Amino acid sequence: MFSNTIKSLSKSVSAIVIAVVVGTSMASQTASGQTRNEIELPETEELRTGSVNVSIEQRAIERENCPFDGSDLTTNLHTVTFSSIGGEVLPASLMNSLSGVSVQSGTKALSVVCDIRDEANRALRRDGWIASVQIPQQELQNELSLQIIYARISEIRVMGDPGPYRDILTKRLQVLKEMDPLNEKDAERILLNISDIPGLEVRLGLAPDGGRPGEVIGNLTVTHEPYAFYLNARNYNAQRIGRETVYGRFEYYGLTGMGDVSYVGAQATADFQEQVIVQAGHEFAIPGTDVRLAGNATYAKSKPDLGDLDLDTQALQFNINASYPLMRTPRRRATVSGGFDYVDQTTDIGPFTLSKDSLRTLYLRGEFSGEQRRLNGAVTAAFDSFLEIRQGLNVFDATSPGQFGTSVTSGIPASRPFGVADALVVRGMADIFAPVTRQIGVNARVEGQWTNDPLLNFDEYSIGNLSIGRGYDPGANSGDRAIGGAFELRATVIEKPKYDIEIFGFYDVVKTENLDAFTPEPTRVLESIGGGLRFSFNDSVRAELTYASPMDRAIFSDDVKPPDRVLFSITTKFPSILR
Incomplete structure (x- = not known):
């Protein structure tokens, strides 16, 4: 017991000494380890196929003109009845849709029967029925009989x-x-x-x-399409771990025939030394249902360039999840999913382990996206959103409070002394685009994170190029709580069948809050402005060039604000680019 206490105290003292050695602002940020944002790989969803x-x-369900237009004949109707072409009773689902079709009593022009027919047609189409209403030959005596042809x-x-x-x-x-x-x-x-x-x-x-x-x-x-290969190059990283990265992802479809995709992806800095991220996973549908199961593993290694300081961070993440589409229409999509994250992250300096975090988290996530269009097909609004609730668990050797009151993992100090591994965290995002004219539109994206506990580094909200705060290095600042917005004015300057070019100006603002008892800066607000252009070609290439100007110091101890940045990102997909 006494010897274990001495060992634990020795490790804590060693970690404190090492932390003093790396006490510069840049190194201390790096020594905390990577956040979730920093090991997330580039999105490829925009280049995916799968349209419907x-x-x-027109001949599938015939519709007729009104033969009584211009007729001087009149009629006095009180009721309307519906039946199928053969005289059979209509299905209850159709009768329910037609229940709102009414007849106004009184003497009216004979063409009123066509008005009633058209109202019935609209009622059926409003509920999605592929059907047509016809007026059979009949003798009108207070009652109109209509026949329904349904597909x-x-x-x-x-x-x-x-x-x-x-x-x-x-x-x-x-x-x-x-x-x-x-x-x-x-x-x-x-x-x-x-x-x-x-x-x-x-x-x-x-x-x-x-x-x-x-x-x-x-x-x-x-x-x-049996397979696809995605390739991305960008310069979003911090200089200390290599600004330029190259990412590749290979997907193979139908390995088991269960609506599945198997994939492997990797990202590395230009010299393959400062950062490497590798991911592999598989996703499939449960036969006979719309439920999808997925699992993946991600390994990330970061070795920043800090001169003679030999700092090394490694993260290993396993994820399993299940998802189900609650709503699926051409203009709306709502999905609910739940899963489990298993994360281990260690930071070493030479032979010494500076920190180790172990997170075991259950989560529930809802996503809702869609668009609103006018009758002519023009988009009036497009939106995307998610809400996620995450609950840490004290299982499988997760980080927990040690005997001295600070957080430890298997006797090794955690990335933040008072970080809570079993915290409740709520995350969310809402993104909406609204066109002002055919070429000009505005876009607003709001992201946030809330918790009542100080978090370990991996779970903190990280500002920067990979989230909100373009122009700031990823992980330049982070917080247990955060709220931020990215606002853009966009203009399409070239729009062709196969390609288009868009220019934009932006303003980003994000506020972070740290809940640690002894944090030197509990809250901080960071802003940036800039602009750029986006280029897309044939749904197989996406490129973006951005000039970003940070307006604030990243952390309180910095002497000056970060320099302006020129950011680029280009993503392409094979084999569609060859077609």
Whole structure:
């Protein structure tokens, strides 16, 4: 017992001595280890395929003009009834949609029957039913009888090779075929979920089959991409760990035929010495459901250039999660997911271990994105958001308070003496774009993090080029709590079918708050301004060039604010760039 206490005290004293040695502002920031932002790899979502389109040929469900326009005849109607072409009772789902169709009593022009028909058509289309209302020949005596032709898929013809996804496609299309009556919104949801399968793109067209009224043939065009390779180059890093990085990610689709993607990615600085991040993972769908399971592992090693100081940080993160789409339409998407993070991070100076953090975290996350369009298809707003609740657990040798009241991991000091590994953390983001004219628009993104406890370094909100605070090095400052906004004015100067160029000006502001008992600066506000341009080509290349000017010192002990930065990032995707 006594010897263990001496060993623990010895390690703490050694760590304090080392911390004094690295006491400069730059080195002390680095010695704390990497935050979550700093080991996250570049996003590739914008370049992914997986579009869907449901088109209905005009002849699939015939609609007629009104034959009574201009007629002098009148009628006095009190009620309206609906039936199918064969006289059968309509499905309850259609009757529910038609329940709001009313008849105004009194003598009116005979063309009123067409007005009632059109109102019924609008009610059906509003609820997504692929159907048409017809006026059969009848003798009008206070009651109008209308007949409904509603679509049913009699056959689905698949054109193209679905690759290893044939079985999944067959099962999901069977659900589509069994829809009677056919609802466009439900069909879109099924097709969108099919198109969310990595490497798969589908398009459905409906046409009459020439048989019973309402029966249609579904022509499904399928495109399968067996693999993709993403490549990114950028200079967002701090100079001490190498500004320029190159990132590559290879994805293979359909290894097991379960709607899956297997991937491996790596990022390194230009000399492959100062920072290396490697990630591998697999994601698949549970058969017969829209639930997806995923797992990945990330290893990150950082060896900053600090002269004779041999500082080395290594992080290992394992993640497992499950997700489910709550809403899926062409203009809205809502997903809920939950998972578990297992994180170990150590920082060494030569043969000495300066700090070690071990985090075991359960989380629940909700995402909601979409767009609003006018009747002519013009976008009036686009948005993206998420809310995440994270709860640390004191399991699997997680960092915990030691016998001296400070946080330790297996007897080794944590990155922050009073950091809490089992804290409750709430994170969120909301991003909205609104066009002012066809070429000009404004964009606002707000991010935040809240907790009641001081956190370990990995869980802190880190400002900089990888989050909010363009122009500041990633990790230049961080906080247990944070709230920030990135605001842009954008203008599209060139818009062509295959490429476009956009210029923008921005203002970033972020406020951080540290909850440590002895922190020298509990709160800090950082601002930056700048502008740049973005270029996209054929959905296979994204490039951005930014001039960013920090307006504040990164931390209180800095003598001057950081210098202005020119930032670049370019991402491309193979093989689509070759097409």
